[in-house]
Amino acid sequence: MNSPPSTLNIRNCRIIELPRIVDSRDGIISVAEARRHIPFDIRRVYYIYGLNYFHSIRGLHAHRKLEQALFCINGSVRLDLDDGWRQASIKLDRPNVGIYLGIELWHKMGDFAHNCILLVLTSDYYDESDYIRTYEEFLTLVHSR
Ligand code: T46
Numbered sequence: 001m002n003s004p005p006s007t008l009n010i011r012n013c014r015i016i017e018l019p020r021i022v023d024s025r026d027g028i029i030s031v032a033e034a035r036r037h038i039p040f041d042i043r044r045v046y047y048i049y050g051l052n053y054f055h056s057i058r059g060l061h062a063h064r065k066l067e068q069a070l071f072c073i074n075g076s077v078r079l080d081l082d083d084g085w086r087q088a089s090i091k092l093d094r095p096n097v098g099i100y101l102g103i104e105l106w107h108k109m110g111d112f113a114h115n116c117i118l119l120v121l122t123s124d125y126y127d128e129s130d131y132i133r134t135y136e137e138f139l140t141l142v143h144s145r
Pocket of ligand 1 (some may be wrong): 044046048058059060068120126
């Protein structure tokens, strides 16, 4: 597993690199602006933290319409992606480098560092009916396109 490469050979996703603003003071500012760095209008922000076990697994679903941008702003996490044809694993461990996760991408998060904070920007409000929760349904949907 590697830190994010510059491109991904997976449908509906790509690396997002946010600017790092450094000046003569200590500290760095990274900024994510809707429709500039993030390819959608941001309707919801959530973050996942308080992970006690490296082997915890989250995700294991795809979204029908929701677009998301994931940034590991502290620690590290492994993101496994599957577009129905190809798979890739990416380690997110830089606060200014994230992933645009478009529609119909099966994803799973694992290898959480105990100090991991995964920040997620999304294109819409939470809606359980947007989730595809079984891999079989996901494959049927993407292969029917
Ligand atoms: C995703 C990955 C990257 C809400 O009520 N509102 C929310 O905005 C969210 C995100 C979750 N929830 C509730 C729904 C479930 O009862 O929190 C519970 C856990 O959600 P879920 O099983 O979807 O959590 P993860 O970590 O598997 O997935 C999350 C996002 O929900 C999901 O959209 O793509 O992170």
